[in-house]
Structures are given as C-alpha cells and as structure tokens.
Amino acid sequence: MPGAEGATDLPDLADIRAAHTRIAGLVHRTPVMTCASIDAEVGAALHFKCEHLQTIGAFKARGACNAVYCLPDDVATRGVVTHSSGNHGAAIAYAASRRGIPAWVVMPENAPQVKQDNVRRFGARVRICAPTVAAREAACADVERETGASLVHPFDDSRVIAGQGTVALELLAAAPDLDVVVAPCGGGGLLSGTAIAVRSVSPKTQVIGAEPANADDAARSFASGRLEALATTTTIADGLRTSLAPRTLAAIKAHVGALHTCSEQGIVRAMRMIFERMKQVVEPSAAVALAILLEHRTAVRGLRVGVILSGGNVDLDRLPWVPR
C-alpha cells in the first residue's frame, strides 16, 4: 500500500517510466545547464538539472502529480490531503487543481503567510495546526475521516518516489555517460527515486546523497544501517529538515553509494555561486548538492557529474548572505 504505516515497497524502473508518461502533460521537461566557471572551481564537468524551473518552482510537482493521477476516479473525487509547510503542499494543491479535485493542506501555525498563499493560489484549503508531528498527523487524520480524502505523504509513498525518479530519467537522457549523480536528501523521496532510476538505467553511475551537516540523520542512518533520529535542526536548507522513513532508508541502502554532508557556510557559498555565475535563483536546499561537491572535490575530480537543483522558492527579502 503506497501510504501504509511502516510500509517499505518501492517503485522500480517500470513504475518510474509509467510515472513519466502519466505526468508528461502536467510538468515541465526542465533544461540541463552547464557552467564553465563552476566546473573550474570543482574540477569536474557538472550538468545541472534545473528543477527550480519546474512548475511550482520545485521537483515536488512530479511526485504529487503522479500520486494524484494514480488515484482511481471514485477515490480521487473525494480529494487529497497532505501535511507540508513547503513545496509539497503547493505541489499537491497544483496537482489537485489540474485534476479538478479538492485538496487540503495541513500547515503549522508558524508557516509563513507566503507559503500559505502559495497553497491557496491553486484553490486548496489550508488547515492550521500546532507545530508538532503529532498535531500534524492528527489534523491529517481528521481530514481523512471527515472527507474521505486520500493522504499523499511528502516522501513516504512509492507513487511520490516514482514521480521524483523522473528527474533522473530526463537528466540521463540529456547528459549520458554520467559518472556520478548528486541529489539533496531531506525525507529521501528525491534521493530514493533518483537512485532507483539511475542504477537501473546506468548501473555504472554512482549516486551520492547531499545533506547539511546540521541535519545529518540520513548520513548517520546510512552509516549505522537503521533509522537515526534527527534532533532539532537549524539548517538554512529548510527543505531538508525532515528525517528518512523506513521506505526511503531501504532505497538509499540498496542504491546509494555515499552520503556527504556540508557546512552551513558551504550552502550559502554554493547558493551565491549559482546566483552569480549561473544567474539562477535557487533555494538553499538546492544548493546543498553543489556545496558537497565544493567540500569534497577529490571525490569527483575529472568526472562527469549530474547535479539536481531541486527548487527555487526562496524568500528574496532574506537571502542568507545579506546581513540583517
């Protein structure tokens, strides 16, 4: 069952290919960019997959559309529900509006107004809850019970993981013969989908997960082999403040070659480098993949590397290099 508690079923390449066909008219096929001056900094040939140019400004549109369009008509008509203070909430709102079904998004009371507006823009209803995991899950369960809506978890859902895996299919098609693909890791949905797709299509290509040292639960879980808790985190990479689920840990253990972490200063530096040299607006979470390359240059020296720029939804009034 895609959303069942503790389930660990995962999509395979056929599921990811089916997802790609399913969402083709709903999301953009984003470009792959290169930048000679960043290549010179890293000492490798980087190919940036531009998911900050995706609908709703992040790859999350892919998983959300796949999950929403997998639902049978009679189930879909009752709507979908999720909890997210970030891009997944907007993605579910977008996917539901495209399918013409209702959506509810549970958000903590401290979520910025701009993120609530992003969700409401697509006609979704926002349910405010206390900023705790328990309150969030209870609010989701309430909506499910009241409305019959289907839960679409931000990452612990094989339909969502299959959708996120479509990023890698397009990256490998545009930039063949990559030695390495780097994806940021929060809950692990993007990294799991990427790893399954890459290792199936191009077994010689290594997949590396990128994580802030300030939210390194995935790196610790990868090392120990079991789910390690994430203490309160202060990373500026707000999209990566979640921990893995058993499902995503299973995919990562099976298909990912390494998880590297980076400093907060490294994230700011990489983000600014992408703004300055590529002229692209990315959010801190998206810069984490480049940050680990800058801090682990020897691991990729001379290689052809795919880098997933996961999203571009950043508060332009609070860019992290501007003193306040």
Added chain:
Amino acid sequence: MPGAEGATDLPDLADIRAAHTRIAGLVHRTPVMTCASIDAEVGAALHFKCEHLQTIGAFKARGACNAVYCLPDDVATRGVVTHSSGNHGAAIAYAASRRGIPAWVVMPENAPQVKQDNVRRFGARVRICAPTVAAREAACADVERETGASLVHPFDDSRVIAGQGTVALELLAAAPDLDVVVAPCGGGGLLSGTAIAVRSVSPKTQVIGAEPANADDAARSFASGRLEALATTTTIADGLRTSLAPRTLAAIKAHVGALHTCSEQGIVRAMRMIFERMKQVVEPSAAVALAILLEHRTAVRGLRVGVILSGGNVDLDRLPWVPR
C-alpha cells in the same frame, strides 16, 4: 569609418548576418524562455531572450567580439582600447583574450572594485581616470597614441551595433511571428541593432525601446528628432545611464516604432518578478523592458512580444528591494 567622430553609418541585415557567423564560436546561443504567470500579469505572450546567460553575463559580448574580430591582423595585434565602467569593458577584455591581443579598459576612479576585477579577470589592463567624459576620452586617446590600439566604442560603432543585432536574429528564429520586440535603451547600440535586424527580417514586427523615466534622453530625442541631453541621472538601471550618439539616434528614428519610459519602482517590481517567477537573476537594466510592458499593458494586450533580458550582472549584496 566605424569609430569616426559624428559618423552615422549603420550596419544592414547582411552585416548583422555576417557578424552572427563571425562570433558563432565565441558567444552562446542563449535560450528563449516563457513564463505563464508573467504572461497573465501583462496580458500578452512574452518570449524572453536570455542574454543574462550570455558569456560575461550580458549581450555586450556579441558587439565586442564582432568589432575585435573585424580588425585586420596587423591592426589587431596592437590591441584594443575602450572606456566603460560596466559590461562593455568586460566584453572587450573577453573578446581580446579570445583573439590573443592586448586590451586596455579606461574606468573612472569610482568604479567598484568588482567591475575592475571583472575586466582584469580576462587579462585586460585597467587605466583609471577622473569620472568625467573629458577625462575618459583623453585617457582613451592617450592609450591609442602610446600603443596603436584601436578604439572600440561601447555603442557608437557600426561593428558593435551589428554584433548586438544578432540577439534579434536568434530571437526571431526561436519565436517567429512576434508582433513586438522590446529592447532596453542606454546609448542605443542594442536597440539600433535590434531594430535594424527585426525590421529587415520581419517588417510587420514593431520595435519598442524601453528607458527609465529618470534617464529619458532617448525618448525625448525620439520625440524631438534631435539629440537631447541627459542631465545627471539617478536611475538604478546603471547600464542605461548613457545618452544616444548621432549614429544610434539615426537608427532609432528610422526603425523604432515607439520609446516608452518606466518608473524606478516599476524597474524594481519587474526585476523582482523575474527573480521570483522565472527564477532568473537579471540586472536592473534588463528588467526595464518588462517594466515598460507592465506600465503600458494596453499597448501590447493579446500580442506576441519578444523581450530582451540584456544582462545579469547585479550586486547581490545590494538588491534594490532589500532595505539597507
């Protein structure tokens, strides 16, 4: 003569096509982007030509490369000289480094360190002068006399205008059947080249110049038919703080349909809109074209409009919407 005082010879379509061939291996063929949510704001179908993704971060690389590569070998070997505190200086430095000839760039003593570094990065020599037109011209003349270097003026040069006109050739190829093309106007090099190219290739397409109201010499010159002076200007669009030359005024009078101006707040608003919705880093001068569309919506309602995003070299520590 390309650089002669008061000369008004202009390139034709054949010159612009020849420039396009000449610079093909030296500059990028930049992409054309669209953005549904900005289209909805303006009420038109916009096609953004992304010269902020050009080598050195601005269209100026085109004109500079064309002028530098037009020089006969025995002349080129003595080098090139120009005056510019902005993108043209970096463009000449880049073009000269590609051709392997020396370059001198005269800059006012108040030019920011980052702009001097941009020029030195390509091996050009920087000559500092007092921040006046007379001092700048004297310093250029000194370099010409001492070294035999050839002057490449930032816009009052038909080879430079031909190079800038190649932007429009690519835009029309990627987005045929445009009703209007909008280009920002400072000294008028880009607008002249654009107008000549567009009116030759697609006579039914109107060309509109975009200018800050705070530096509206071109709009006033266009209205009166003769060169009007530019008083000291305070526009944040630092690339557009120059006035027309007789040569560029002649091209604009012959081929441009209208010049529109916009407010300073309009520039900031358009620039932020491009950051937020297109996830593209552009400089204030590049946002002026969208700003005039937002302030003159009725002029383009329902039309297919090409918009030249001229450059992306902006000081990220001083974005204009962030209070200091």
